Amino acid sequence: MSAEERFAGGERAVNGEPVVRVRNLHKWFGRLHVLRGVDLDVAEREVVVIIGRSGSGKSTFLRCINFLEEPSAGEVAVAGISIPAGHRGRELNRDLLKLRMRTGMVFQEFNLFPHMTVLENVSEGPVTVKRIPRAEAVRMGEHFLAKVGLLDKRDEYPIRLSSGQKQRVAIARALCMEPRVMLFDEPTSALDPELTGEVLDVMRQLARDGMTMLVVTHEMGFARDVADRVIFMEDGIFVEQGPPDVIFRRPQDPRTQRFLQRVLD
């Protein structure tokens, strides 16, 4: 499929196993029922954008996919590694590490490692987790730094980077693990406004290169241009989903309509 077709937001053939499969996911924080039975399949190379108001459970959902939050019930599978909620054992633990290796995550607050240079940040995963020889990890790191346009910053410490540069390094750090899917949790919300563009450009390029992506964002322009599918979430459930054209132009559910009316003016 060509880039033009992608940007037309055309239907995407789901071939083979979905990269992410979520079944009947629930999450309670004490009495608070934050995720109330969520199902999702994300196909290879698909870009899914989740929108919804604050507190609707978007972050919690993403964090349950790589088990930064422990799901209360249901099942999550990434790239064929399936983990049901609630079980804890050694075998499962190994599965958990494998699942996380195949799942890249980009945080709102970047979370770069301040005691490492940019290059050390991005090669840390391959060296420590995959036990790849350092020289090779450095080559990989340089490759992905070049991809986000920051190869010239390889020896800087994160404190010397702008917020946009930090987030691009964070993206390169996740890519260095060669994940099957990238999760983005409001990657531009902590940026100085004039720097959101450079991060969104990197994400656009990533989508064009065929990365499977699950993105939580308030950037409606990005959702409209890049997403294959937009999901509107409210009160812990997926209220409505479809191609961006449909969701943005002809939303069916009154809740979606109300939300879009507010954010699009």
Place this chain on the structure above:
Amino acid sequence: MVPGAVRPVDVADAAWGERQLLVQARQRRVRQLQLFAVWLGIIVLVAGVLVRFNLDVGFMTTWGWFILSRGVPTTLGVSLASITFATVLALIGSLMRISRSPILSGIASFYVSLFRGTPLLVQIYIIYIGLPQLGIVLPAIFAGVLALSLNYGAYMTEIFRAGIQSIGHGQREAALSLGMTPQQTFRRIIWPQAVRLIIPPIGNEFVAMLKDSSLVSVMGIWELTFTATKSGRPRFKNMEALLIAAAAYWVLTALFSTIQSLIESRLGKAHER
């Protein structure tokens, strides 16, 4: 311009800024001189009081060397050994304290509470003259190092714990999301950042320990304090001997405080602009 007229201050004027910097530098130098003068005044005053003690300079020169050469190495040795063991205890203690296991965390918090809640001198006595009632007799030097290590280990456990816990949650999550195990996350990400926060307080603890090590003199260890009292008392030269010991402690603590602040500023600069 009319002579004597006040020229309006032009803040944008570069020369004006330069002059301000010079003025500030001179104010700083004047202040340092003032402080130095105050110190000098106090020293002269104290010296005046000391003269009235009719200090025996002969004793101080003949026995001074003995007190220093015998006492300082032991004081330093005891302190260095104790701070080393205390650091190990604190590392273990802090890891237990923050572990999820209620047993480990409970043991660690009990240890901290007990050893921070009782006087060091009582701990020394219990180890040295209490334990023998159970048939456990420890050599004095061993008992001293043990007591200092346990006591400082308790305080430092809390320092380590605070340092480790002050590393933001996001760091742990970023590491875990790459697929690191909790152990790798601690070793590679949390600990290296915590160490930068922990090392300066360890320096403080060491300086404090140099002084607290004088308490082990009650067991007859020939460190600075014991050596001084042992040399002075039989010759009725307590003041002379103790002054030498006090001066030695002062020089040592000043020395290590300086080293510590050097390390601190080094660590502070690392990874920064």
